Amino acid sequence: MTALRRDLRRLGVLLSTLVAAACVTAGPSLTREPECSDVAVIFARGTNEAPGVGEVGQAFVDALRSRLPGRTLDVYGVNYPASYDFATGVQGVIDTSHRIEATAAACPQSRIVLGGYSQGAAVTGYTLIDSLPPGFVLPEGLTGPMPQTVAPHVAAVVMFGTPKPWVVNLLASQAPPMSIGPDYTAKMLQLCALRDPICDTGGLDRAAHHAYLDNGMIGEGADFAARAI
Template sequence: MAVVCHHKRVNARRILRPLGVALALTWLLQSTAITPPSASAEPCPDVQVLFARGTDEAPGLGETGQAFADALRARLPERSLDVYPVDYPATNDWPTGVQGIRDAANHIEATAASCPKTKMVLSGFSQGAAVMGFTTADVIPDGVDGTDVPRPMPPEVADHVAAVVLFGTPNERAMNFLGQPAVVIGPGYTGKTIQLCAPEDPVCSEGLNFSAHAPGAYGGIVDEGAAYAANRL
């Protein structure tokens, strides 16, 4: 600390008194065991929801994702719950969905490693449901260039995932129309997966009511998905 003196003659007592206090404080700090900040200052959540939004929805969870997270949180009042919106374009350029697969897989693996007691719920709507479904796959789909697709997650990662809840997952007919491989859930996740489809939604059923695939059409279904996840938690 720089001290600026404005007088040529300085009273020694005025200097020694604060100097003595400073030395005493220094000794006290050095002789006292100081506990470093604990990693638990930002504890791992009990539950983490990863959600991939649907096509053309703004970055974030999307309407269905927010409703699902809220419904699940209401069912788990005694547990801490965090949400992670999968980072990907979510545009009509479906091949860019691989960015979502990569981001989701990286986050899932990182959470499993750094927060082993946290239970994850993987979820998504429409294109996001396809992204999350592919994220669970244990093999790269036939006809897909393996250099563009991230490697499958290690099998043991599935132990950290409590449930997979997919809304409006594009069926094989829809994926063929889009020129994409069919969505296949990996064997480590099939027993903990539920796929929910709104009545007459042409993307996930044989129906032809295109308005049934709008995010708002799933408002009455999210609670079913939340109940399924909560029961597995």
């Protein structure tokens, strides 16, 4: 084997190792094919949380799993920046809608549970809107509200600390109203901690926005979802 061929082979091995390592370390936010489980959880993390489902999302998944003994769960963390630039949240809306449609098509027997925390709750809500203001131009990658045919596959929607409209408009100008369609509102639970300034009108306690892990609402959301499955 010539030195050149030997070096190229070593380079190929190195690249393969790096790609494999990237796939492992990047976590569940990487797009992957749905696994056909009894329950498919799709959760959008909050602002500045690490890729995956985030702390609130993981606590919700763990609580839901404990309430569904014998059932299998596939968990997907919505792939989007979750940065302080709320305008990039549209990437999460695109990813969530694609994931819902892909799961419904590939795994029609799976019961889909949607969830989100903080900015992630807004991502989930905007994924489920059923109407847009006249003349509103959809961002590239979106074709409009999701097909009604996927709605029956969604068993429950649980949102923690959903930003109030003025918060969304402050951080993402020209955002349309979050008009969630009737196919989903009956399956939806929105949880807001008392005095949470992000979701509670008049709320002024910044610490309240980080209280969901300890205030019992994770369990309340998991109970709601488990009953709906």
